Amino acid sequence: MPRTRAVSPSQKDARRTVILQAAGQLFQNASYDHILMQQVAERAGVAKGTLFLYFETKEHLFLALTVEALNRWLSDVCADLRGSTPPLMTLAFTRLVERSLRRQPASGGQSTLLRLLSLHPHRLAEMLEPGSVSELTRSLQSSLNTAAELIENALPYLQPGQGEAILRRIIAFLIGLLGSISLTPAKEGTPDPFSELAAVLNLQLYALETLHRRKNAG
Secondary structure (H helix, E strand, C coil), X not given: CCCCCCCCHHHHHHHHHHHHHHHHHHXXXXXXXXXXXXXXXXXXXXXXXXXXXXXXXXXXXXXXHHHHHHHHHHHHHHHXXXXXXXXXXXXXXXXXXXXXXXXXXXXXXXXXXXXXXXXXXXXXXXXXXXXXXXXXXHHHHHHHHHHHHHHHHHCCCCCCCHHHHHHHHHHHHHHHHHHHXXXXXXXXXXXXXXXXXXXXXXXXXHHHHHHHHHHHHC
C-alpha cells in the first residue's frame, strides 16, 4: 500500500508523533546503540528518507524523545500542583516531585526517563543553558514556564524566576548524577537517584525559605 504524504501542519505533527512513538517502543526493549533508524522507520510505517526529513540523526530523534519525556514529567508535576492547596510545606513539595518522577514509565525495572537522560548529557546540558533557541528547547521552555508559575504559587517564599531555576536544577542534577550511578535496579536499602534528589532539593529549598524568613523578620 502506498504511503500517504503528510502535507498539512497537523498531518506532519501526527507523523512526527508516530515516529517518536515508534522510537520509544523500540527503546523499551533495546539499548540506544542497538536501535537502527531503519527499524524506527519500519515501526513507524514511513520510508527511511521520510524519517530523516523529520529527524536528521538518531541523536536528534532521541533528544526529541527525551524532551517529550521531560514534558510528560512536567505535565504530571503541574497536575499534582493543581490538585494541591497552596502554600505547600517544603517537604511536601519535594515529596511531590519525587513521586512524580517515580510514576514515569519504566522498562526492565529501569526508569525510561533516566535512561533517556543518560544518552546525550552534554547536548541536554547545552539545551538547558539560558539563551538556547533550538526547536526542542522552545518546546521544553513552554512546559518549564507553566510548571515554574505553579511552583512559585505553591512556595510563596520563592522569588520570581526561582521556580524555573529549581526545575532546571532538578534536570541538571539528574543528568549529573547519572555519571556516578548504575541504571540497573537498586538493591533494597540502596539510595536511588530520586531519593537523593529529594534530599538535596529539600535542603536547598529550606535554605531559601530560611533566607526569606530572615529578610521578613529584619
